[in-house]
Amino acid sequence: MSATPWQIGDVPGPKQAHILRPEVFPKIVKTLKRPLIVVGSRKEVSEDKDIANNIVIMAKSMNSPLVVSPSIFKSFMKFKDVKVVCMGIEDLVNHLKEKEWKGFDDKGNYDSILFVGGVYYFQSQMLSTLKHFAPHLKTFSMDRFYHPNAEFSFENMSEVRWVQEFKGMIEMIKSSSVS
Amino acid sequence: MTTKLSIKELESSFAKIKGLELLIGKIVEEEWDEIVGPTPYPSITDLRAWDHRLLQRYEPFYSPFCDMCCLCTFGKCDLTKGKKGSCGIDIRSQQGKIVLIACLMGAACHATHARHIVNYLIEKKGRDYPIHLGEEIELEAPLIRLVAGIKPKKLGDLEEVLDYIERQITHLLSATATGQEESYIDFESKALHAGMVDNVALEVADIAQISALRFPKGDPDAPLVDLGMGVIDKTKPVILCVGHNVAPGSEIINYLEQSGIYGSVEVAGICCTAHDLTRYSTGAKIVGPLSRQLIFVRSGVADVIILDQECIRTDIIDEAKKVGTRVITTIDQVCAGLPDMTKSPIESIIKELVSGSFPAVLIHDPAKAGEVAVKVALEIAPSRRAKIISDEQEVLDAVLRCKDCGRCRRNCPIDLSIDEAVYASHEKNFGLLAQIYDQCLLCGRCESECPEHIPIVSAIRVAAMEKIRNEKYKVRSGRGPIKDTEIRKVGRPIVMGEIPGVIAFVGCANYPNGNKELVEMADEFAKRRYIVVASGCAAMDIARYKDEDGQTLYEKYAGDFDAGCILNTGSCVSNAHIIGAAVKIANIFAKRRLRGNFEEIADYILNRIGAVAIAWGAQHQKAASIATGANRLGIPVILGPQGVKYRRAYLGRADKKENWTVYNVRTGKEVYAGPAPEHLLYVTESKEEAIVTAARLVMRPNDTSKGRMIKLSHYIDLHQKLYGIIPEDLHLFVRTEADLPLTMKDQLLKVLKKRGWEPMELPDPTLLERQIIRRE
Structure with missing residues (x-):
């Protein structure tokens, strides 16, 4: 299966992301032992309360901390029942690429990084760093843009469809985590 | 530079020579009695140990744009999953190589710019024309003194410096060929070298033109000039200069003045050549930064466009042709496939351009190009304008x-x-x-x-x-260098940390959300009484916004190099004065010797001078080389999100305590000094992150408690204002309780206690073992 990068020229080379179907992701979630969700600075994500709420629900269901890009941290600091860390994304990625990093709980590095809400071209480059220098990590792009530098990425989709799919996916993750 | 010829013994039919030694080269009149340091005219490996020390702390962080290497006929080579290319290169070294190539592109641009302008000025004024930057500037060339180890007195002295720069660029470029350098760390060391020679080239170009073209000489009250697409008077013939080299533009003004018609023709510029036109004559106008190029050319307002070098759109001639604008290219870097009419009689060139049989030509003679531009503009303006139909x-x-x-x-x-x-x-x-x-x-x-x-x-x-x-703004014309007297005034409070920092807004116009964020950042720091400096397109874009009182920041704040001021040094090459100011502080305030003494000065700046650059819209390779040169001198640079496409950052790891030790000069002990500055080159995703990061990166191990208290107050306040919380890393920057802002002391002590904070030593810091003066 192939897809074209959201930014048409963002073609990295022979290794491009597998397309991730929202309905399949809840099954994958069960295989992730130490996930980390990274929320970028795109205002469309932080300013939409539903999306922000859904991201937090996802984090809780997956037992994942949230790392939030500093400019949108204020939108997330009110959520008390999930660990929210305010950190520059480049700084974070620099830590993640070290296999032996202890993580935010001193229990070691994470095994899977889920990106959402990043500025497209910035996030693409962060994913590229992890693709090349962090073979110990699986990377997922949960945005509505196909990110070829991730290991798994949603395909390009409209905002309306993405909001629907994302919500549906969260429901599935939530219910499967409860069961 | 001299060549030595020795003949021990020679016997021929015409002479018998024994023990002859000839020195061929330049006779230097030595009037500078400063002791020469260890690295005058450093080779590409002379400062390698310093680079490695820096890179050990600030490791290169790569974000490849491309998974492959496509640089030779072995390729394309897939470098994913740890694979190597046919030549043996891996992705890390390949990225180092690409970064070095980018820095060399930038350095080569500045070197050729400097060579062109020096040659032009020598031709006009002679080799003996004095380098003179005004009565209050004795330290005229801090970077040349530091790197080359000479004190340039005349234009001719700059040729020797340029010879050196060009040699270094050639050596460095050869290292990027297949089968040469292989280590990413050494590619980075070479990139730092390229950045350093780039910075010297900037200084060569700017001190030459300031001296010989009588630009403002460190004048805080340099005149306010017009900027914006709305300031151009369309009723007059308009000549637009695009690029960086002011020579042809200045000749347009010369010709207009000589002809007594200056004022009846608009002379305007886009990008750095515009800055320099207004430094040459306040009657010139700035259309805007390089991002205005396409839209302004399409407007058809310009009758003639003069192109010089760098940042010129490669489709500009096609765009100009569509609206009937005539184009003259003037520098050998931009020939654009045009007929070379340098040697043709002026009248015939004008005829070809006016008739449109050659709508664009190449003239490698600034004075001739200037005269032709004026005559063509005068001739075609009335009829051309009448034909431009509103689109x-x-x-x-x-x-x-x-x-x-x-x-x-x-x-x-x-x-x-x-x-x-x-x-x-x-x-x-x-x-x-x-x-x-x-x-x-x-x-x-x-x-x-x-x-x-x-x-x-x-x-x-x-x-x-x-x-x-309605785009009608005022920008202060580029003032050039910082005066020695200003350095004497602010040197101590900067080094002690009492002025919270120097924030430089530099680089291009490749912003993630327009220029307003840049203005907001500059305003934030000026209000907080940081010293704010600007150059290049960033300096223009700071002017492209008015507050509620209808003022730009240049009207709102004074143009001194002092707390709470905003100054514009000028074009890209004027970045030399921003970097040079840090070097001047080391020399004028701290009495450190400059001459060929790079490592010591870089060590001083890294540990003691809270200067940070923000290249919010960095785009060109020149910005990469300028930033990398600043990094070698210990000046951190923050990039906007587009800067991630440079593919490399230099990042520190605050959590690795062992990376943040320094020697205490007074005891010889190696002590932990905290992660200051935490990064050398860091990409931020948002304006808020850039502001808070800058407030963090101005901290230095040498800060006095009072100074650190002031820096921390801003850091904490900005962090709370923009992120909503007290910084998570606060404990890393508090050395003793005396560092804590008084009004928050109790609250912060509680926070520190929770984080297991312990006081730390305040060393007299250095990374260089040889700087230790006493061992305990």
């Missing part, structure tokens, strides 16, 4: 072709919602397009992708016409 209706008709495919957005470098804005125009709603204008880079990539060939940039121009007409 508004055509543009409005074109947007109706939009099928909302979205490809324009997907080809936009900053992911603007152009698709929505264009499609909304179907309903005669041009408001969204006008809004896009405020953020748009105006690069035209959306148009190239549009299957309906809609001229989107033109549509944005029509939609934003009212805004464009």
Whole structure:
């Protein structure tokens, strides 16, 4: 299966992301032992309360901390029942690429990084760093843009469809985590 | 530079020579009694140990743009999953190589610019024309003194420095060929070397033109000049200069003055040549930064365009032809496939250009190009203007072709919602397009992708016409260097940390959300009494916004190098004075020797001078080389999100305590000094992150407690204001309780206690073992 990068020229080379179907992701979630969700600075994500709420629900269901890009941290600091860390994304990625990093709980590095809400071209480059220098990590792009530098990425989709799919996916993750 | 010829013994039919030694070269009149340091004219490996020390702490962080190496015929080589290319290179070293090539492109641009301007000025004024930057500037060339180890007195002295720079660039470039350098760390060391020679080239170019073209000489009250697309008087013939080399533009002004018609023709510029035109004559005008190029050329306002070098759109001649604007290229770097008319008689060149049989020509003679430009503009302006038909209706008709495919957005470098804005125009709603204008880079990539060939940039121009007409701003003309007297005044409070820092806004106009964020950042730091400096396109864009009182920041703040001021040093090459100010502090305030003494000065700056640059819209390779040169001197640089495409950052790891030790000069002990500055080159995703990061990166191990208290107050306050919380890393920057802001002391002590904080030593810091003066 192939897809074209959201930014048409963002073609990295022979290794491009597998397309991730929202309905399949809840099954994958069960295989992730130490996930980390990274929320970028795109205002469309932080300013939409539903999306922000859904991201937090996802984090809780997956037992994942949230790392939030500093400019949108204020939108997330009110959520008390999930660990929210305010950190520059480049700084974070620099830590993640070290296999032996202890993580935010001193229990070691994470095994899977889920990106959402990043500025497209910035996030693409962060994913590229992890693709090349962090073979110990699986990377997922949960945005509505196909990110070829991730290991798994949603395909390009409209905002309306993405909001629907994302919500549906969260429901599935939530219910499967409860069961 | 001298060559030694020795003949021990020679016997021939015409002579018998024994023990002859000849020295061939330049006789240098030595009047500078400063002791020469260890590295005058350093080779590409002389400062390698310093580089490795820096890179051990600030490791290169790569974000490859491409998975492959395509640089030789072995390729393309897939470098993913740890694979090596046919030559043995891996992705890390390949990235180091690409970064070095980018820095060399930048350094080569500045070196050729400097060579062109020095040659031009020597031809006009002679080799003995003095380098003189005004009565209050004795330290005229801090970077040349530091790197080359000479004190240039005349224009001719700069040729020797340029010879050195050009040699270094050649050596460095050869290291990028297949089968040469292999280590990413050494590629980075070489990139740092390229950056350093780049910075010297900047200084060569600017001190030459300041001296010989009588630009402002460190004048804090340099005149306010006009900036904006709305300031151009369209009733007059208009000549537009684009690029960086002021020689042809200055000759236009010379010719107009000699002819007694200066004022009846508009002379305007885009990009750095515009800065330098206004430094040459306050009658010149600045259209704007490089991002204004396409939209302004398309407006058809310019009758003649003069191109010199760097940052010129490669389609500018085609665009100019469409609106009947004539083009003259003037520098050998930009020949553009045009006929070379340098040696043709002036009247015949004018005839060809006016008739349009050659609408664009190449003239490698600034004075001739200047005269031709004026005469052609005067001749064609009246008839050409009459023929320019308003394209508004055509543009409005074109947007109706939009099928909302979205490809324009997907080809936009900053992911603007152009698709929505264009499609909304179907309903005669041009408001969204006008809004896009405020953020748009105006690069035209959306148009190239549009299957309906809609001229989107033109549509944005029509939609934003009212805004464009009202673009009338004031910018302070580039003042050039910082005066020695200013350094004497602020040196101590900067080194002690009592002035919280020097924040330099530099670089291009490749912003993620328009220039307003840049203005907000500059205003924030000036209000807080940091010293704010600016150069290049960033200096222009700081002016492109008025507050509620109708003032730009240059009208609101004084232009001194002092707390709470905002100054414009000038064009890209004036970045030398920003970097040079840090070097001057080390010399003038701290009495450190400069001459060939790079490591010691870099060590001083890294540990003691809280200067940080923000290149919010960095785009060109020149910005990469300038930043890398600043990094070698210990000055951190923060990039906006587009800067991630440079593919390399230099990042520290605050959590690795062992990386943050320094020697205490007074005891010889190696002590932990905290992660200050934490990064050397860091990419931020948002304006808020850039502001807070800058407030963090100005901290230095040498800060006094009072100084650290002031720096921490701003850091904590900004962190709370923009992120909503007290910094998580606060404990890393508090050395003793005396560092804590008094009004928050109790609250912060509680926070520190929770984080297991312990007081630390305040060393007299250095990274260089040889700087230790006493061992305990």
